[in-house]
Amino acid sequence: MGNKTKASITDMLRASNLSITDTRVKILELFMDSNGALEHSSFEKLAGHSFDRVTVYRTLQTFLDKGIIHSIPTTDTSIRYALCKSDCSEHDHHDHHIHFKCEECGNTICLDDTNIPEIHLPKGYAAHNIDVVVSGVCKQCK
Amino acid sequence: MGNKTKASITDMLRASNLSITDTRVKILELFMDSNGALEHSSFEKLAGHSFDRVTVYRTLQTFLDKGIIHSIPTTDTSIRYALCKSDCSEHDHHDHHIHFKCEECGNTICLDDTNIPEIHLPKGYAAHNIDVVVSGVCKQCK
DNA sequence: CACATTTATGCAACATTGATGCATAAATAT
DNA sequence: ATATTTATGCATCAATGTTGCATAAATGTG
Ligand SMILES: [Mn+2]
Ligand SMILES: [Mn+2]
Ligand SMILES: [Zn+2]
Ligand SMILES: [Zn+2]
Numbered sequence: 001m002g003n004k005t006k007a008s009i010t011d012m013l014r015a016s017n018l019s020i021t022d023t024r025v026k027i028l029e030l031f032m033d034s035n036g037a038l039e040h041s042s043f044e045k046l047a048g049h050s051f052d053r054v055t056v057y058r059t060l061q062t063f064l065d066k067g068i069i070h071s072i073p074t075t076d077t078s079i080r081y082a083l084c085k086s087d088c089s090e091h092d093h094h095d096h097h098i099h100f101k102c103e104e105c106g107n108t109i110c111l112d113d114t115n116i117p118e119i120h121l122p123k124g125y126a127a128h129n130i131d132v133v134v135s136g137v138c139k140q141c142k
Numbered sequence: 143m144g145n146k147t148k149a150s151i152t153d154m155l156r157a158s159n160l161s162i163t164d165t166r167v168k169i170l171e172l173f174m175d176s177n178g179a180l181e182h183s184s185f186e187k188l189a190g191h192s193f194d195r196v197t198v199y200r201t202l203q204t205f206l207d208k209g210i211i212h213s214i215p216t217t218d219t220s221i222r223y224a225l226c227k228s229d230c231s232e233h234d235h236h237d238h239h240i241h242f243k244c245e246e247c248g249n250t251i252c253l254d255d256t257n258i259p260e261i262h263l264p265k266g267y268a269a270h271n272i273d274v275v276v277s278g279v280c281k282q283c284k
Numbered sequence: 285c286a287c288a289t290t291t292a293t294g295c296a297a298c299a300t301t302g303a304t305g306c307a308t309a310a311a312t313a314t
Numbered sequence: 315a316t317a318t319t320t321a322t323g324c325a326t327c328a329a330t331g332t333t334g335c336a337t338a339a340a341t342g343t344g
Contacts, residue, residue: 019311021321052323057302073215073275100267117259124281125242131275133215139266161340163292194294199331
């Protein structure tokens, strides 16, 4: 990680009115260094025991609340998280894009440039959010 | 539940080469009586302590393997399950449809007649399955 | 129907995941 | 430099999920 990215991390935190702490900086670094979504247990694996499990839960929740990260639905127990690339904020998540989960490598990535299609719901249903998770084989694994 | 449905439950189990047990019949009854997806804890709530937690886990896994039920991704920890309506089998799940989660009542339902749209993935990605979960307000709640 | 064989269940024990209260440490503002 | 605010770590607990093994129930055969 270069200093440049480190500077932008502190900027991100400040922009969300969050104080700059080691844990928050480290977790954001891990997100930036990763090319896919991370789940809770990833942080223990990647960062060792440098911070407490509870702190990780609280940090992820804070980042979610502030619109710094978003969660990705799964059919296993673990929730995955990834950085929001557009400028989401506390009450305005608008980083809408589809997700791809590779069955080979297990990696989940954000497809930022793939359009979310229109869904025609039956009468009476109002859509607020659409989650699309495509599973298959990714570019690297095929 | 009428006897008719009860008969069809035993037929379902036999068609999947599963022995007819109280737990399996009861869990299938609960699925049929429910108008939405069920999560693990639902069974304890609906059926009391009539069977062991472990048995529920194993039964749901068996039903998944056999294509009797399918799982629905969520961003909370609980996985939800619903009956496959088309005739899925052990190695051929083809009950593809989108899911709707109501933010008011919390219910998750299968929209069997709503088409899954085409997704145009970037080059190099092969799609095997598409999960679409729309959240918003359902017909009853609006 | 009785019996042998196969399979599912229940229980105990354990592992993992997540939440909360509270004292202390760290970050920020003055 | 210090006061105030906020985040962290630890202890504890709750919920969720897994595994091994003995027993109970279901199925197939005579
Ligand atoms: Mn994403
Ligand atoms: Mn469904
Ligand atoms: Zn891959
Ligand atoms: Zn509703």
